[in-house]
Amino acid sequence: MSNINLNETTPTQFQDIGGVSLAYRHFGKEGAPPAVCLQHFTGTMNNFDPIHTNRLAQDRPVILVDYQGVGRSGGKTPDSMPAIAADIIAFVKALGLKKIDLFGFSIGGMVAQQVALDAPELVRRILLAGNGPSAGEGMQEFSPEVLEIVNRPNSTNQERSLDLFFAKSPTSYAAGKAWLKRIAARKLDREPEAKPQVAEAQLVALAKWGAIPATDRYGDLKNIKQRTLVVNGKNDIMVPTINSYILQQQLPDARLILYPDSGHGSQFQFSEEFAALRYAFDVA
Amino acid sequence: MSNYTHETVPTQFVEANGIRYAYRRFGKRGTIPLLLLGYFNSNLDGWDPDVTNGLAADHEVILLDNAGDGASGGKTPPTVVEMTKHCVAFCRALSLKQIHAVGFSLGGMIAQQFALEHPQLVGQLILLGTGPRGGEGMTFTELSAEEQADPVAFLLGAFFSPSEASQAAGREYIKRLESRKSDRDLPVSRESAVAQLAAIREWGTIPATGRYATLKSITHPTLIVHGNKDIVVIPINAFILAEHLPNAQLIMYPDSSHGAFYQHRKAFLEHVKIFLSDGDSVVPEQDSIKSSVA
Numbered sequence: 001m002s003n004i005n006l007n008e009t010t011p012t013q014f015q016d017i018g019g020v021s022l023a024y025r026h027f028g029k030e031g032a033p034p035a036v037c038l039q040h041f042t043g044t045m046n047n048f049d050p051i052h053t054n055r056l057a058q059d060r061p062v063i064l065v066d067y068q069g070v071g072r073s074g075g076k077t078p079d080s081m082p083a084i085a086a087d088i089i090a091f092v093k094a095l096g097l098k099k100i101d102l103f104g105f106s107i108g109g110m111v112a113q114q115v116a117l118d119a120p121e122l123v124r125r126i127l128l129a130g131n132g133p134s135a136g137e138g139m140q141e142f143s144p145e146v147l148e149i150v151n152r153p154n155s156t157n158q159e160r161s162l163d164l165f166f167a168k169s170p171t172s173y174a175a176g177k178a179w180l181k182r183i184a185a186r187k188l189d190r191e192p193e194a195k196p197q198v199a200e201a202q203l204v205a206l207a208k209w210g211a212i213p214a215t216d217r218y219g220d221l222k223n224i225k226q227r228t229l230v231v232n233g234k235n236d237i238m239v240p241t242i243n244s245y246i247l248q249q250q251l252p253d254a255r256l257i258l259y260p261d262s263g264h265g266s267q268f269q270f271s272e273e274f275a276a277l278r279y280a281f282d283v284a
Numbered sequence: 285m286s287n288y289t290h291e292t293v294p295t296q297f298v299e300a301n302g303i304r305y306a307y308r309r310f311g312k313r314g315t316i317p318l319l320l321l322g323y324f325n326s327n328l329d330g331w332d333p334d335v336t337n338g339l340a341a342d343h344e345v346i347l348l349d350n351a352g353d354g355a356s357g358g359k360t361p362p363t364v365v366e367m368t369k370h371c372v373a374f375c376r377a378l379s380l381k382q383i384h385a386v387g388f389s390l391g392g393m394i395a396q397q398f399a400l401e402h403p404q405l406v407g408q409l410i411l412l413g414t415g416p417r418g419g420e421g422m423t424f425t426e427l428s429a430e431e432q433a434d435p436v437a438f439l440l441g442a443f444f445s446p447s448e449a450s451q452a453a454g455r456e457y458i459k460r461l462e463s464r465k466s467d468r469d470l471p472v473s474r475e476s477a478v479a480q481l482a483a484i485r486e487w488g489t490i491p492a493t494g495r496y497a498t499l500k501s502i503t504h505p506t507l508i509v510h511g512n513k514d515i516v517v518i519p520i521n522a523f524i525l526a527e528h529l530p531n532a533q534l535i536m537y538p539d540s541s542h543g544a545f546y547q548h549r550k551a552f553l554e555h556v557k558i559f560l561s562d563g564d565s566v567v568p569e570q571d572s573i574k575s576s577v578a
Contacts, residue, residue: 234526245523248512248536255551256512256536258526276558 006057007050008186012072017090020075023191024065024091028057033099033124036063036092038108040130041206041238042199044071044191047161050182051271052103060101065091067111069198071191079204081107081134085114092122105129106239106264107202110209116224126228130165130236130264132243133250135217139210145237157193165265167235172261175269182271221250228254231274233262289340290333291464295355300377303370306355306469308347311340316407318343319383321371321391323413323542324427324484325477327354327469332546333460338553339386343560346383348374350394352476354469362482364390364417368397375405384560388412389517389542390480393487399502408560409506409532413514413542415488415521416528418495422488422517429477443543445513450539453547499528506532507559509552511544533559 006027014021025045026034035056037048045064056062067084069077078084088111092100101124104112109131116123132139142150149155149163158180166176228251232244241258248256257277259266267274288294288310297304308328309317318339322330328347339345351370352360361367371394375383384407387395392414399406415422436458444454472480506529510522519536526534535555537548545552 234532241527242523245520245536248538249519251538253538254512255538256534258523258534260526260529260531260533273558277555 005054006062007048007053012045012189012191014072015091015094017087017094020068020087021073022065022068022087022091023070023072024063026061026063026095027053028060028062030061032060033101034061034063034097035101035103036065036088038088038102038104038111039064039066039070040106040108041202042070042194043105044194046071046186046191047183049179049268049271050185052267052275055275056103063095063100066191067198069201070194077198077201079201079208081110081114081205081209082118084111084205085118088115089119089122092119098122099124101125101127103127103129104131105267106131107206110134110206113220113224116226117220120223120225123226126224126226128228128230128244128247129267130232130239131230131247132239133218133221133247134209135212136210136239136243136246138240139206139243140212141207141210143237161265164238165263166269167233167261167263169261172263172269175262176265179265179268179271218246218250221247222252225252230254230256231259231267232257233259233264233266233269235262236264236266238264290331290336295328295467295469297355298374298377300373303351303358303373304356305351305370305374305377306349307374309344311343311345313344315343317346317380317383318386318410319371319375319380320345320347321350321385321387321394322347323389323391324424324480325429325472327472329354329461329464329469332457332549333463334549335546335553338549339556342557343384346378349469352479353472360476360479362479362486364393364397364483364487367394367483368401371398372402372405380405382407384408384410386410386412387414388545389414390484393417393484396499396502399504400498403502403504406504409502409504410556410559411506411508411522411525411532412545413510413517414525415517416496416499416525417487418490419488419521419524420518422484422521424481424484424488424516427481427484427516429474429481439543442516443541444547445511445539445541447539450541450547454543457543457546496524496528499525500530503530505559507556508532508534509545509555510534510536511540511542511547512536512538513540514542514544516542 010025010027012023053062066073068075102112109128162176166172230244230247232241248254259270262269293308293310349356350367351358385395385398392411440454444450508522508525510519526532537544540547
């Protein structure tokens with residue numbers, strides 16, 4: 001395919017959303033609703049798997065975007081999912097888009113759910129990877145295991161990502177290293193790593209998202225009527241895997257896939273298979 | 285590729301240990317056969333032709349009646365363990381070196397037992413609408429040996445969700461079941477149904493210790509497919525299987541019950557294709573890199 005390298009070669013652009021500019025990349029075949037890709041905790045656009053984005057780009061436009069305060073986006077990262085979602089909605093409207101698909105990984109999936117709740121008319125389909133509902137199981141705070149990895153002294157982002165996103169098997173770890181190589185393939189025009197403010201604000205947003213309400217714990221989910229695909233690894237330590245099951249059970253039109261021997265970033269480990277699977281769901 | 289289809293393939297018989305097993309074999313020759321093991325109170329005609337013909341495009345497909353079921357001889361045993369022995373005897377009688385076991389409901393219980401006891405005979409496992417031994421709510425008290433009295437009401441109620449879309453899919457499925465006109469299987473006898481019911485209830489009984497302990501020994505690449513509103517084997521059982529089997533992936537379809545893979549058969553056939561074409565489900569590191577920068 002002539003467009004196979006778009007993830008590596010597409011320049012970063014900027015879109016104003018009322019005084020603040022968001023960094024984004026837009027590539028792929030025009031004519032279908034774009035897939036707007038929303039990134040994980042403290043991650044930037046750099047971390048999307050080129051296998052997915054390039055595969056998606058063969059059939060439709062792909063838009064990667066960084067939240068306020070992330071990478072080269074202006075402003076400060078908001079500390080709630082509704083506020084982050086409001087930015088994404090403003091961004092989509094500023095680009096003049098009428099209908100999009102949302103592909104959210106981790107926090108990105110929580111933002112995607114919020115966008116679907118707050119602007120349902122904009123959203124056609126949703127893909128939630130490594131994700132959970134508001135007030136999900138064990139989503140009130142990170143587990144000691146996760147906190148130990150996050151706070152490990154002298155470790156790099158890459159080392160932390162391996163331990164957070166992949167299972168503790170040689171196969172999963174090797175897949176993690178392969179993913180790290182793939183996301184390093186883009187050499188020019190990379191986004192800078194997230195500043196400390198991003199993690200601080202996103203942790204607050206996560207705590208708010210995880211808080212268990214007095215009544216109707218998963219009540220919002222019945223209002224997300226879009227066709228949804230939920231994907232996770234069976235050993236997700238960041239957003240416990242049972243939450244993917246809960247999403248599938250509570251959302252009106254969701255499919256679920258769980259992969260073996262994998263964690264939060266299972267879609268990076270089963271990248272080819274996942275790309276094919278997405279296609280299978282699209283044609284079905 | 286044999287020219288036979290679900291509709292035209294003749295029923296054959298093979299004998300082992302004095303029992304004559306009824307089966308149908310068709311599809312792409314020279315592949316590892318898919319051994320299809322059916323649900324409680326069903327015979328060879330209970331499989332959806334769209335699914336069996338779809339699978340037969342890439343694989344040889346073997347439909348089997350367990351002992352005492354449909355046109356098979358012998359007596360249906362009252363346990364999954366004994367039913368599994370019949371499946372093994374059947375495979376040996378046909379000199380099959382390896383099969384992929386595809387089990388629906390009761391058939392999925394047999395498939396698990398088969399893989400556990402004869403790991404080398406089984407390549408990959410596909411578990412449809414089934415659960416682990418001693419799973420959640422697997423008492424099957426709502427089932428009876430008289431389900432065949434009104435099969436249409438039973439299938440629409442148990443295999444499909446109450447939604448209009450699912451019920452419509454159910455009615456199409458029931459129509460498809462009639463597409464095979466001649467050489468149809470014998471009905472399931474009441475005696476066989478009673479034994480099958482005993483077998484699934486015994487399988488569903490929660491053991492005193494080590495509830496899901498055997499699952500870790502089933503290391504085969506496994507695809508679990510379940511409906512999100514399965515009322516026969518509640519969906520949490522599919523999650524439990526995925527959690528405890530070392531190498532299983534789970535796919536759950538929306539707005540569907542026990543017959544989810546019939547309702548979502550196009551997606552299901554695609555998913556099986558991806559699963560079977562990628563046995564160990566692992567993308568080698570070098571290939572991944574190549575494809576992203578090629």
